[in-house]
Amino acid sequence: MLHKIAMPAAGKNTDELLVLSWNKEEGDLVERGDVLIEIETDKATMDVESFAKGILLKKLVEEGETATTGDIIAYIGEEGDLEQLEAETEVSSDEDDEYIPIMPVERTMVPIEPRQNQEDISLSYKASPAAKKLARDLQIDISQIASTNGISLIKYDDVATYSDHIAARDNDFELLPLSSMRKVIADRMLASVTTIPSFTAEVEVHMETLMTVRDNLNLESEVKISFNDLLSVCVTKAIEKYPLINSSYTDDGIKKFNSTHVGFAVSVENGLVVPVIKNIEKKRLREIALENRENISRARDGKLSSDKMEGGTVTISNLGMFPIQRFDAIINPPESCILALGTISKKPVWDEAANSFVPVSIMSMTGTFDHRVIDGAYGAGFLKALKDLIENPFRLLL
Amino acid sequence: MDKTEKYDLIIIGGGPAGYIGAVSAAKKGKKVAVCESSKLGGTCLNVGCIPTKFLLDKANLIEKIKANTINGIFKDAGLFSFKKIQQEKSMVVAKLNRGVGSLLRSHGIAVYQGFASVSSPHQVTVGGNTLTSDRILLATGSEVLIPDIPGKELSIDSTDALNLEKLPVSMVVIGGGVIGLELASAYNSFGTQVTVLEMLPSLLPGEDSELIGKMRKILARKGIEIITSAKVESIGKEGNSKHVIFSHDDETKEITAEQILMAVGRKAQLKGIDTNKLGIQTDIKGNIIVDEFFQTGAENLYAVGDVIGGWQLAHSAYTEAEAAITNMFIGKELVSLSTMPRCIYTIPPYAAVGETEAQLKDKGVIYSVGRFSYALNGMALAEGVTDGEIKVLVETGSNRILAVQIFGELAHELIATATMALSQKLTVEKWEQIITAHPSLSEVLHEAVLDANGASSHKPA
Numbered sequence: 001m002l003h004k005i006a007m008p009a010a011g012k013n014t015d016e017l018l019v020l021s022w023n024k025e026e027g028d029l030v031e032r033g034d035v036l037i038e039i040e041t042d043k044a045t046m047d048v049e050s051f052a053k054g055i056l057l058k059k060l061v062e063e064g065e066t067a068t069t070g071d072i073i074a075y076i077g078e079e080g081d082l083e084q085l086e087a088e089t090e091v092s093s094d095e096d097d098e099y100i101p102i103m104p105v106e107r108t109m110v111p112i113e114p115r116q117n118q119e120d121i122s123l124s125y126k127a128s129p130a131a132k133k134l135a136r137d138l139q140i141d142i143s144q145i146a147s148t149n150g151i152s153l154i155k156y157d158d159v160a161t162y163s164d165h166i167a168a169r170d171n172d173f174e175l176l177p178l179s180s181m182r183k184v185i186a187d188r189m190l191a192s193v194t195t196i197p198s199f200t201a202e203v204e205v206h207m208e209t210l211m212t213v214r215d216n217l218n219l220e221s222e223v224k225i226s227f228n229d230l231l232s233v234c235v236t237k238a239i240e241k242y243p244l245i246n247s248s249y250t251d252d253g254i255k256k257f258n259s260t261h262v263g264f265a266v267s268v269e270n271g272l273v274v275p276v277i278k279n280i281e282k283k284r285l286r287e288i289a290l291e292n293r294e295n296i297s298r299a300r301d302g303k304l305s306s307d308k309m310e311g312g313t314v315t316i317s318n319l320g321m322f323p324i325q326r327f328d329a330i331i332n333p334p335e336s337c338i339l340a341l342g343t344i345s346k347k348p349v350w351d352e353a354a355n356s357f358v359p360v361s362i363m364s365m366t367g368t369f370d371h372r373v374i375d376g377a378y379g380a381g382f383l384k385a386l387k388d389l390i391e392n393p394f395r396l397l398l
Numbered sequence: 399m400d401k402t403e404k405y406d407l408i409i410i411g412g413g414p415a416g417y418i419g420a421v422s423a424a425k426k427g428k429k430v431a432v433c434e435s436s437k438l439g440g441t442c443l444n445v446g447c448i449p450t451k452f453l454l455d456k457a458n459l460i461e462k463i464k465a466n467t468i469n470g471i472f473k474d475a476g477l478f479s480f481k482k483i484q485q486e487k488s489m490v491v492a493k494l495n496r497g498v499g500s501l502l503r504s505h506g507i508a509v510y511q512g513f514a515s516v517s518s519p520h521q522v523t524v525g526g527n528t529l530t531s532d533r534i535l536l537a538t539g540s541e542v543l544i545p546d547i548p549g550k551e552l553s554i555d556s557t558d559a560l561n562l563e564k565l566p567v568s569m570v571v572i573g574g575g576v577i578g579l580e581l582a583s584a585y586n587s588f589g590t591q592v593t594v595l596e597m598l599p600s601l602l603p604g605e606d607s608e609l610i611g612k613m614r615k616i617l618a619r620k621g622i623e624i625i626t627s628a629k630v631e632s633i634g635k636e637g638n639s640k641h642v643i644f645s646h647d648d649e650t651k652e653i654t655a656e657q658i659l660m661a662v663g664r665k666a667q668l669k670g671i672d673t674n675k676l677g678i679q680t681d682i683k684g685n686i687i688v689d690e691f692f693q694t695g696a697e698n699l700y701a702v703g704d705v706i707g708g709w710q711l712a713h714s715a716y717t718e719a720e721a722a723i724t725n726m727f728i729g730k731e732l733v734s735l736s737t738m739p740r741c742i743y744t745i746p747p748y749a750a751v752g753e754t755e756a757q758l759k760d761k762g763v764i765y766s767v768g769r770f771s772y773a774l775n776g777m778a779l780a781e782g783v784t785d786g787e788i789k790v791l792v793e794t795g796s797n798r799i800l801a802v803q804i805f806g807e808l809a810h811e812l813i814a815t816a817t818m819a820l821s822q823k824l825t826v827e828k829w830e831q832i833i834t835a836h837p838s839l840s841e842v843l844h845e846a847v848l849d850a851n852g853a854s855s856h857k858p859a
Contacts, residue, residue, distance in 0.1 A: 098482075100565070102463050102475035104589050128473060 002081040003052035005074040007067045010041045010306070015069040017041055018180060022063055024056045030076055037061075037073070042180035043273055043309055045302040052076045130156040138163050181271040192333045196249075197371045200328045203383045206391050207344050207361040213393050221286060227341075228318055229289040232262040234389040235314060235339065236280040237396055242382040246313045248334040249372045263312030263332060264292060266299045273299045274332060276312040320344060326364035336370040337379075339386075401527040403508070405431045407726070408522050408529050410514045410670070411537035413440015414712040415703030417498050419535055419719035424505035426727050431531070432507055433514035433524045435670075438498040440539050441704070442712040444491055445557040450580055452487040453560070454743050457587035461620075461745055465782060480565040480588055487560075515670045519677075519699040533698045533726050536671060536686065537719065540664040540704035549633030552640050553660040556581065566590050568655040570642045572630050574601045576742050578661035579617070583744045586622045593653055595628040595644055597662075602742070606754050606789060609805035613748055616785055620745070633658055666705045683707060691730050692722040700726065709738055737821045741810040746786055749813035751820055752801025755791065764794040768826075768850025770842050772806045774857065777837035783807035788842050790816075792850040797825040799847065812843050826851050 007017055018040040024030055035047040036056070054076040061067045075082060127135070127142050134156055135142040140163055164175060178186075210230060217225045239246045239260055248255040260281055263274040275295035277288055298304040317329045318341040329340035342364040348357035365387070369379040389395050407423050409416045412434030423430045437444045460478065467475040502509055512525030516536070522529045542555040554562075556577050565588055571578045574596030586592045601624070602610045614624055628646045635641070641654045666684045673680055678694040678701075679687045685707030692700045702718035704710050714735060721733040741749040758765055772778040772786035786806020793800050802816035819829060826847055834844040841856075848854040 098479045099477035100480070100589060102460055102478050103467055130473075 002075060002077040002085060004072045005050060005076060007069050007071045007073050008048060009069040010046055016066050018066050019061050019063055020045060026056055026059055028056050030054060030056050040180060042184040043306060044304045050076060054078060057082045131159045134159045185272060189330055192331050196331050198331055198368050199371055200366050200368045201379050201383055202326060202364055202366045203387045205363045205365050205387045207363045210390050210393055211361060223286055223289045225285060225289045228264055228316060229285060229292055231316055232280050232288060233285060233396060234386055236260040237389055238382055238386040241385055244373055245337045245382050247336050247373055249370055254373050257313045261311050261313045263315040265315060265317040266296050268299050273304060273309060274315060275299055275304055275308050278311060326366055328366050329368055331368055331370060336373045338368050340366045403529050405429050405529060405531040407533045407535060408531040409535045409537055410516060411539055412438040413537060413539045414442050415537035415715035415719040417502060418716045419723050420502060420507045421505055422720050422723040424507050430507045431510060431529055432502060433510045435513040437495055439495050443494050445560055447712055448494060449487050449491055449560045451743060452490055453584040454580060456483050457584040458745055460587045513670055516676060519696045535722060536701040536705055537703045538667045538705045541667045543663045543665045544660055545662055547630055547632060552633045552635055553658040555660050559659050566656040569657045569659055570595060570653050570655040571659045571661055573661035580743050581659060582622050586620055593623040595630055596626045597629055599627045605750055606803040609748060609787060609803050612805055613744060690732055691725045692718060711740060714738060737817060739813045739817045746806050747809040748805045749809035750803040751813055751817045765791045765800055766794055766850050767791055768846045770846035770849055772842055775842045777839050788846040790846045790850050792826055797827060799824055808839050812840060815840060815843060
C-alpha cells in the first residue's frame, strides 16, 4: 500500500519550508514515528516524522530544496508500489501534452505582415518582448539562457535571475540565498518602517539600585534572574499607568490589550527571534525568569515552537552585552512600542549634595513609539514612569 | 419484426438531398419514409462541410491570434488544445444531427435506420421491414475515392482526417482539390507541417486561375508546401513514419510524414442499388444518369445529389431534391442550376458564381473585367485582412454581370450578394444604384463592379 508523505504546515509566516537533512535513505525501512527529515521554517527547525510504516521508496525533495505545505515529499510503501504509480501517472501525463503553443516554436514561420527582424524568427527558443528588452538593456545573450535552462519560453524574471547569477560569477560579490527567517525579518521590518510613523525618546537610567537587587536575588534564587526579567516586570507596572503603550493601531480603532505579553529579542545564528512571555502581570519573577531562560535556550537551538513567538504586545531589545551606548529599535508590528536597552557604563552625574560629579552606573534606554497611538508627552511620561520604577524598584510592590 | 408499410415516397439516404426532399414532400401532404444507413445529415453534416468548417473556424482564429502576437498587440499567444477542438466539433455535429432527426419527426416523416436495398422501383427492404411506394428517390450520396496506389491502406481519408485525436506533426495531402486544400489550411494553422501533392499542372483549373494563383502564393507563405505536376507512385512505411514516393520534373522524390491524407475526390455511392435490375444507367464515373427532371431510366425512380455527380455541393443537392419533389408531385418543371455559388474554405477563402474567364473565352463571349483589391478597402485594413481581390466579369454590350470571383475574407458570405445579382440578371448600372454600407468588405465587391465600367471612385487613377 503506497503512502504519500506530505510537507506539514509549520511556518509562522510562510508555507515554504526548507529541507535541511534527510534522516533516511531510499530503500531504508521506516517505522511509524521515525524522523524522516529536518526542516527549517521561518522561525525554527523541526523534525517531520513518518505516519506510515514501510520502505522509503522515493524522496521527492533533496536536502537544500524547499517544498510547500501539502507537497508530497516522499513515498513509503512496499516494493513495486512505485512502478504501479508510475504506470498510472503515464496515462494522466498525456493531459500535460494536450495544450500546445499557438505560436509554432520550431518552424521558421513567415508572418503575414513581416514586422520582426529575420534573426528573431529563426531562433529555436521563444522569449517575451519584455525579456528581450531586458536582455538587450543588460547586454545579455538571450540564447544562453535558453541553452542553460532548457526553458521554452523565456520571461522577464528568467533574464533578471540569470543576470544576477552571471554578475555573481564575475566575483564582485557572492550571492547568498535568503533563508525563510531572513525573508520574514526583511518583510516585517520594511512593513514596520514604511507603515508606522514612529518617534524615539531616550532616558538615562541610574542602574545602581536595580543592579544590587538583581545580585541579591541571584544569591537566593535557583533560577538566574536577568535584567530583562526585571525590566519586563517594570514595563508591565508602568503600563498600568500608561495603557496605550500596550496597544495596537487599527483603522477601526486602537486595540488596548488586557494583558501584557512581553517579547524579548534574542539573537540566534544568522538571525533574530522574539520569544514572548504571556501575562507578565500574572507571573512571579521566578516564573518569568525560568520561562525566559527556556525560551532563549530553545531559540538558540532553533527549536522554539511558533506559539511561543506569537501574541506579543510590547518588545524589549537589549544590546547591553555589547558596548552600545544607545540605539533606536524598530517597532515589531502590530505593537506600538519597543524598548531598546544599551550597555551599563559608569558616567559622571552631578550630585547636588556632594557638589561634584559622582560616578553612576547609567544605562541608556530608548523607547520607539507608534505616533498614531502614542504622542510625545505620553511616551515621555511612560519612559519617566519606567525610569522611576527601575531606579526605585520598591515601587513595584505597590 | 417484419413490417410492411406503404408510402407515397421512399427516400434512400438522409443527407442534404434526402432530408430536404423528405420535408418538401411532407409539406405537400405526402406520406414519406427516409432510409439512412449511417447518420442523418449525411456526408455534409457528419464528415464533410460542417466538421471541416468547424476546424477551419478555429484555424482562422489561430491565424488571427498569431498575426496579433507578431505585431505585439498580444504579449503571449498562449496555448490551445487540439483535443478540445475535436471534442467541441463532435458536439456541434451531434447537435445538428439531432436537429435533422427532430425536423423529420416534426413533419411526421418515418425514419428507418439501416442499410436499404432497392429491389424494384416500388419496393425497398430495410432492417427487416418491407416498404412499398409509388415513387422512390435515390439520394445515396458519395464516398471517398481511393485510387489504386500501392500502399493506399497506409493513407487516411477525409473522414479520418476530421477525426484525428492527435495533431500530426507532419502530413502529406495527396490531391490539391477543394477538400485537400481546406484540410491543408486547417492543419497548417494548428501546427502540422503540410505538403500538398497535386497531379495536374495547376490547382483548381475549373476556377479563376488568377485568384487561385494568388491563393497558392498565400498558402505557401503560411508554410504549406504545394507541388503541382506531382504524380504519386506509392506509399510506404518505416517504423512509425510513412513516406510518399512521387515523380515530379522527371525526378523521383520522397516525402516523409506522420500522416498521408488521400483527397483525390469522391465517387457515387451505389451499394444496395442494383442498377441492372432496376434498369438505371450510370456514366463512366459511376454516377446515376438522370434526365432534366431528375428521373432515371426507370419510371418513378428519381435520383439527386452526389449520386448523380453534378456540382457535388450540398446546396446543389437541396435544389435538386426540391426540384425532384416538384416534378414528382406537382408537375414537371425545369430548374436551372447554372447560377451556382461554390466556395473553397481555405484561409483566406475563395468563392465564385458564374463561369470563369477561361470558360467564357471558350464560348467566345466578349466581356470586360472589373477588379478591386481588399488592400484598398478600409474595413479590410481595420480587420487586418488585406490579402484578397474580387473580379467581376461583365458582358460587353448588355453590361450584364456574368460572373463574380472572390478571393479574400468572408468570400463565402459576399458571394450571396453576387449570386443574387446574377440570378436577377443585374447590369452594372443597376448595381451602381444600390447603396452598400460603409465600412464593409461588401464595398470591395461594389467597387469591382464599378471598375468594370471604369467607374470606381476608390481606385487611384
